[in-house]
Amino acid sequence: MLDAQHGAAPVASVRDLKVYFQTKRGIVHAVDGVSFDIRDGETLGLVGETGCGKSVTGRSFLRLLPVPPGIQAGGSVMFNGHAVCAACAGVGCGACGSTGRQAGRDSSVDLLGISSEDMRRIRGDRIAMIFQDPGKALNPTLPIGAQIAEVFFQHRTEELIALAGLPADTAGAIRRFASQSPRFGDGWLLALPGARAQRRQVEAALAKMVASALAETQVPNPVKLMARYPHELSGGMRQRVMIAQALACNPDLLIADEPTTALDVTVEARILELIRDLQQRRKTSVLYISHDLSLVRRISDRVAVMYAGRIVEIGATAEIFANPRHPYTRGLMAAAPSADTPRGKLAAIRGTVPELVDPPSACRFLGRCPHEAGACRSNDPALQVVAPGHSVACFIDHPAPSGERPTYDRVTA
C-alpha cells in the first residue's frame, strides 16, 4: 500500500485502525483510520500534540487499552514476527546473514484478532514497551531484579531450565517455579531438600540472565542493582532498568511512549543514545512516540505526524524536515524554537485541538489552518503520495472532489 514500493517487509502494518472511547459527552474518535507500516529494523517517529491519539495507537499494538471505555472500532494491526537467530541472539552473524533473524520463520498475525492468551505470549517477548515515566512504570514494592525476572519466567522458561543445568523434561513444582505459575502448596514442595537445590539452581540461572539483561543497558554493577528498589534509583537509572526489561527477550518491535519526557535533558541524550545503540545491534524496530519534533528528527528513519486521530503526513525524516507539505507539520516546525529565533518571538498554531466527538466530514485541521479553502470544509482529505515514500493528507497537494483548493500562497486570516 502506502510504503509498498520500499521493498523490505514491514514488521508491523497498521491498517485503518480505529479506537473510540465511550465518554459522557459521546463517542470520542481518539484514533480514526490510521494506516502505516513499521519496516524491519527502522525507527518510526510518531509525533503530534497531546491528545492526538499517538499513545493510543502505540498501546493498540499490545492491546493495553481499557475496555470499556475503549472500543476497538476497527482496522487491523498485522504483526510479522521474525524468529531471532539462535546463534547470535539478534546481533547478526554468519548463520543469519547479519540480519539477526532466522529466515523463513516469519509468522503473521493480526494483533487485534488473536486470543488474549496469544497476545500475552507476544507481549514482552516479541513486542515490548517502554513507558513515559519510569518512576511510575516500575512496581514500588518489588526489587528491580524480581521485576525483570518476571519477563524470563514468562517467556524463557525452557532456557532458564537449561541454563540451570536441569533436564528439559523437568516438570512439577520446579517447572511451575520457573514459569511463575505456582499452585497452592508449591511453597512447601520447593522447601523439600531435593527441590530446594533445584530451585537454587534455577534462581542462580535467573540471576545470571537478569544481570546480563541489565548489563546491556550499561548500568554500573548490575548484580548489586538487582536487589535495589525503584525509589532508590535516579530517573535515568530507572529508565535503563525499564529498557533492560523491555529488551530482555530481544523483541522484534519496541514501542517507546515518550521514554525521555520525564527525564532531564542530559539524561535524555544518554537514554536516546542507548536505545539507538541497542536497536542497531539487535535490529529491533522501534515505534518512537514523542511530541518533540527535534528529538524525533535526531533518532527516526521515518516520521509520521498525527493530528486529531489521523496521520496527516508520513515520510522519510530528511524528506519531511526538508519539505514539509501539510500545514500542520509546517506549523509544528515553525513553532519549534531554534537558536535563530529572536527573543520573545515564538510562533504558535492558533486555536486548539478539536473535540473528537462525532467529527464532521471535513478536514480536521479546519479552523486552525492558515490556508483553508472551500474544499477543506466539505471534504475529508485522505493520505496520498506526493513523492516517493512521502504521503500527505491535504488538498494543497492533490485534487479535491469539490470546492476551491487551498494553496500556500493564499493565507486566510
Add this chain to the structure above:
Amino acid sequence: MQLRDYILRRLMVLPVLIIGVSIVVFTLTRIGGSPVGIYLSHEMTPDEVAEIEARFNLDKPVWVQYIYWIRGIAMGDFGWSGVAAAPVADVFPLKLAATMELAFASGLVALFLGIALGTYAGARRNRLPDHLTRIVAVSGASLPQFWFGILLLIIFWAHIGIAPIGRSDAAIFASIAHPTGLYTIDAILAGSPTALWDAIWHLVLPSITLGYGATAIVARMMRSALVEELQQDYVDAARAKGLAERIVLKRHARRNALVPTVTVIGLTFGFLLQGTITVEIIYRWPGLGRWMADSVLRGDQATLMTYVLFTSVLFLVVNLIVDLVYANLDRRVTLGK
C-alpha cells in the same frame, strides 16, 4: 541492623508511654468517685466507712494512692475485683483467654475474608460481584452489633434452635484439661474432636457478629485501594511484560493495595476489642468485655483500671506490628530517622 534498632527503640519508649497511660487512667477513674463504693452497704455507719477507707489507704493523698497502685502492679497485685470476688490478677488471664479466642477468630476471618472480598470486588469494578460486595460491606459497617447479634440469636437460637449460647457445653468442658484457656487449642492438645467441635460451634455466632463489621471495613478499604492501584502505570507495564492477569493482580496490584489497608486493619483491632463488650453480653461469653460491663455498672475500679491499662499496651504493640508490616510491604517507608 536498622530494623532491630527500630524495634528496640520502640520497645524502650513503651514503659514511658505506659506510665503516662497509667496516670491518665488513674486520674480519670478517680474523677468518677471513690473506689470504696463497691464495698459499702446501706447499713454501714460513717465510722465503718472510714475504717474501710483507712484499710485500703484511701485516706492518704491521691498521689500516694497512685504510688500504692503502681507498686502493687509492679509486684503483680492488680487489686481486688468486687465483681468477680477474687483478685484481678487471678481472674484476668481466664477472661482474657476467652476474649482473645473470640477476637482472634473474628479478626482472622475479617483479615482474610476482607482482603479476599476486597480484591475480588476491586478487580471486577462496577460489575455484579462488586455491587454484591458493596451491599455486604455497607450493611456490615452500618448494622449495630447489638441489633445484629440479637437478630442472629433470635433466628438461630430461639427459633431454629441449632446455635448454642455461652462458651462451651458444661459436660464437654469438664472432660478435658484447659492449659491455655483457649478452648479450641485445648481441644486440639487433648486430641478430642468432640471438644474441638463444641468450641468452634460456640464460636460461630459470636465471631460472625463481631467480625462482620471489621470484614466490611477491610473489604471496602481493600477494594478502593485496589481500584486505585489498578490504574497505575506499573500495572500496564506488568501486562506489557506478558504476565497473566492473575499475576498482575496478585503480585503487583494487590501488594501495593495492601499498604493502605494494613493501617486500617490495625485500627480495626480497636473496633474488635470494643465490640467484644456487646457481643459477650449478648452471647453470655465469659470474657473481659462482659466483666468490664459489670465492673462499670458496679464501680469496680481495680478491674476497670487494669482493663484500660492492658488494652492501651495492647494497642501500642499492635501499632508497632502494623508499622513493621507496613515497612516490609513498602520499602519506601523508612523506619525511624
